[in-house]
Amino acid sequence: xxxxxxxxxxxxxxxxxxxxxxxxxxxxxxxxxxxxxxxxxxxxxxxxxxxxxxxxxxxxxxxxxxxxxxxxxxxxxxxxxxxxxxxxxxxxxxxxxxxxxxxxxxxxxxxxxxxxxxxxxxxxxxxxxxxxxxxxxxxxxxxxxxxxxxxxxxxxxxxxxxxxxxxxxxxxxxxxxxxxxxxxxxxxxxxxxxxxxxxxxxxxxxxxxxxxxxxxxxxxxxxxxxxxxxxxxxxxxxxxxxxxxxxxxxxxxxxxxxxxxxxxxxxxxxxxxxxxxxxxxxxxxxxxxxxxxxxxxxxxxxxxxxxxxxxxxxxxxxxxxxxxxxxxxxxxxxxxxxxxxxxxxxxxxxxxxxxxxxxxxxxxxxxxxxxxxxxxxxxxxxxxxxxxxxxxxxxxxxxxxxxxxxxxxxxxxxxxxxxxxxxxxxxxxxx
Ligand SMILES: *Cc1c(COP(=O)(O)O)cnc(C)c1O
Numbered sequence: 200x201x202x203x204x205x206x207x208x209x210x211x212x213x214x215x216x217x218x219x220x221x222x223x224x225x226x227x228x229x230x231x232x233x234x235x236x237x238x239x240x241x242x243x244x245x246x247x248x249x250x251x252x253x254x255x256x257x258x259x260x261x262x263x264x265x266x267x268x269x270x271x272x273x274x275x276x277x278x279x280x281x282x283x284x285x286x287x288x289x290x291x292x293x294x295x296x297x298x299x300x301x302x303x304x305x306x307x308x309x310x311x312x313x314x315x316x317x318x319x320x321x322x323x324x325x326x327x328x329x330x331x332x333x334x335x336x337x338x339x340x341x342x343x344x345x346x347x348x349x350x351x352x353x354x355x356x357x358x359x360x361x362x363x364x365x366x367x368x369x370x371x372x373x374x375x376x377x378x379x380x381x382x383x384x385x386x387x388x389x390x391x392x393x394x395x396x397x398x399x400x401x402x403x404x405x406x407x408x409x410x411x412x413x414x415x416x417x418x419x420x421x422x423x424x425x426x427x428x429x430x431x432x433x434x435x436x437x438x439x440x441x442x443x444x445x446x447x448x449x450x451x452x453x454x455x456x457x458x459x460x461x462x463x464x465x466x467x468x469x470x471x472x473x474x475x476x477x478x479x480x481x482x483x484x485x486x487x488x489x490x491x492x493x494x495x496x497x498x499x500x501x502x503x504x505x506x507x508x509x510x511x512x513x514x515x516x517x518x519x520x521x522x523x524x525x526x527x528x529x530x531x532x533x534x535x536x537x538x539x540x541x542x543x544x545x546x547x548x549x550x551x552x553x554x555x556x557x558x559x560x561x562x563x564x565x566x567x568x569x570x571x572x573x574x575x576x577x578x579x580x581x582x583x584x585x586x587x588x589x590x591x592x593x594x595x596x597x598x599x600x601x602x603x604x605x606x607x608x609x610x611x612x613x614x615x616x617x618x619x620x621x622x623x624x625x626x627x628x629x630x
Pocket of ligand 1 (some may be wrong): 318
């Protein structure tokens with residue numbers, strides 16, 4: 200499905216730039232890293248997106264993660280329709296909130312209590328506040344290249360959108376705000392041990408992506424995860440797994456179930472809302488009891504747990520629990536990974552592919568990619584050409600080398616084969 204003009208997209212984007220900064224409502228959409236103009240979409244169906252010029256694409260972004268069951272998944276659609284019939288928001292408790300909380304707690308055993316919020320950013324922001332309130336300490340450790348949403352205190356060395364735009368420290372984020380944030384290197388056990396030896400008693404929390412997607416897909420070593428658990432426990436610091444991206448994605452019970460490491464708190468977003476704005480944070484009961492009004496750490500939200508997003512989340516998690524797509528996702532994702540690697544080999548292109556289940560990144564470098572410093576060595580100019588080449592072939596992939604692509608349960612083996620064929624065509628031209 201070779202695509203034609205994107206004239207209508209161009210017109211809409213021209214107007215959008217006068218209406219919204221950069222013409223978008225999220226920096227990650229602006230194609231800043233690959234140059235050129237974003238594509239404007241009309242609809243999504245299963246594994247496909249259609250733009251407003253009528254071009255069709257195999258979609259490997261899936262709204263940046265939520266669409267693990269493809270676009271317009273019937274059970275989610277039905278649940279949203281039903282919920283709308285009863286009213287969109289009451290700002291008061293509903294039965295559905297219990298149902299979603301039960302589903303989350305059942306799915307993720309380390310989560311004993313949960314609070315629903317409206318985005319992943321809200322979830323991490325609140326989790327950090329709770330960890331500080333619980334420990335009475337100020338310092339937070341994060342890792343370079345890990346993104347935890349646009350929380351002021353975490354917007355240092357923040358991966359993807361931030362790294363891509365070369366603003367590791369955004370203007371407007373004060374030194375005071377980030378003074379208590381320590382940035383360490385992902386997978387660096389020595390540095391982690393030294394930091395805890397020196398100031399473990401001052402560290403309120405360590406937050407990380409237990410499978411990283413926001414510097415491209417990067418996996419933690421077992422030693423790194425084990426050391427994180429051991430050091431935080433010994434120092435009385437709260438270990439927070441930011442599973443906004445990898446939760447319900449790499450496994451129904453998240454990266455923590457895959458690696459057998461139990462965090463104190465977990466943040467969620469993306470898939471948990473079924474494509475609607477919903478996030479969640481939860482964890483040990485004794486920690487969560489510090490959240491207002493059970494405890495004193497302030498947290499609130501006018502639309503938190505609203506009936507529409509909650510209904511979508513319930514339908515999504517129920518579908519994932521009752522008909523787990525994970526074996527199928529592993530199979531088609533393996534097929535895609537093998538195909539892309541062999542296409543690179545045939546074309547003589549240096550590459551390194553990192554993958555966990557249906558999350559993966561093809562880095563244009565020989566690798567290995569284990570942290571932000573190694574990820575940053577990738578050939579981003581080559582990535583930009585690859586990205587646009589694939590667009591012309593009808594394949595919509597993340598618009599940055601430092602993002603993971605996502606496969607959904609609606610991607611057929613034929614879709615994967617077509618994607619590999621497109622790569623075989625494009626890659627030799629990038630030599
Ligand atoms: C997307 C993401 C966030 C932020 O979630 P939003 O819903 O965009 O605010 C936080 N952490 C991780 C790991 C993410 O991938």
